[in-house]
Amino acid sequence: MNSLCEEGLSPVPGLIHRYPDRVVWVISNSCAVYCRFCMRKRQVGCARPAPSEAAIDAALHYIASSPAVRDVILSGGDPLLMEDDRLADLLERLRRIPHVEIIRIGTRVPVTLPERITPRFCRMVRRFHPLYVNTHFNHPREITPASALACARLADAGIPLGNQTVLLKGVNDDPAVMRELMLGLLRIRVKPYYIHQMDLVRGTCHFRTPVATGIAVMEALRGHVSGLATPYYVIDLAGGEGKVPLLPDYASRDGDLLKLRNYRGEIVEYRDVTNGEVTTPRG
Numbered sequence: 001m002n003s004l005c006e007e008g009l010s011p012v013p014g015l016i017h018r019y020p021d022r023v024v025w026v027i028s029n030s031c032a033v034y035c036r037f038c039m040r041k042r043q044v045g046c047a048r049p050a051p052s053e054a055a056i057d058a059a060l061h062y063i064a065s066s067p068a069v070r071d072v073i074l075s076g077g078d079p080l081l082m083e084d085d086r087l088a089d090l091l092e093r094l095r096r097i098p099h100v101e102i103i104r105i106g107t108r109v110p111v112t113l114p115e116r117i118t119p120r121f122c123r124m125v126r127r128f129h130p131l132y133v134n135t136h137f138n139h140p141r142e143i144t145p146a147s148a149l150a151c152a153r154l155a156d157a158g159i160p161l162g163n164q165t166v167l168l169k170g171v172n173d174d175p176a177v178m179r180e181l182m183l184g185l186l187r188i189r190v191k192p193y194y195i196h197q198m199d200l201v202r203g204t205c206h207f208r209t210p211v212a213t214g215i216a217v218m219e220a221l222r223g224h225v226s227g228l229a230t231p232y233y234v235i236d237l238a239g240g241e242g243k244v245p246l247l248p249d250y251a252s253r254d255g256d257l258l259k260l261r262n263y264r265g266e267i268v269e270y271r272d273v274t275n276g277e278v279t280t281p282r283g
Helices: 053-064 084-095 119-128 145-156 175-187 211-221
Strands: 015-019 022-026 071-075 102-106 131-135 161-166 191-196 232-237 242-246 251-254 257-261 267-271
Touching: 015 053, 022 053, 053 084, 084 102, 084 119, 119 131, 119 145, 145 161, 161 175, 175 191, 175 211, 191 211, 211 232, 211 242
Parallel strands: 022 071, 071 102, 102 131, 131 161, 161 191, 191 232
Antiparallel strands: 015 022, 232 242, 251 257, 257 267
């Protein structure tokens, strides 16, 4: 069992139901590249078989029987290592469930196997809107002509693209590197979504950064690049307790007076008035 207690949140094999309105479906056990910091590395590769037909039917039955579930996230492994026809069948069966409004696919394939994103694949997936793809770039050098083309094909098929980055020591923990990555993602039509504090995975401590490093990265982004280029910095709490966003300390309060620090480090007062006369704050 991993630190996020995914198995304990699994009502049927392969399905993780942590939040009320959405589920994660681990539908693939294969990846194009096996990342050393992967939080599911115990579940991918030859050691685990692909989900059986019975497991797929059980997951679909659970989703269909759970009207609160409106958002299904296909994950793995990497769902885009499945054959087109196989993936299309799963998407079609999900689309038959009336309360499933949104389908998301979590994939690193646009980075690790960009040639997988073919025109045929894009014609197939555009049948299942609203469909979102979250991909996983960790460094500006991963934005290559091939990965940019893969993202362009998905965007041209009407699929909104987001990115989840893992904060890695010696890889992207330099604020300048992270700024370059976030701005580069926007250029290829990928919205920065999350920077993840690395999960507590055995054998990966050499990649771990202190939380203060993540806060410093956010300081270097917020206000210095547009809001579009500014993701959430999150910790996925152990025990399956969910994601918590972290921000630099921008505010202090004295009664109804807030002292807010802007991106230049200046302190500006803001009066939190809900009734009565508004007065001009002291500058």
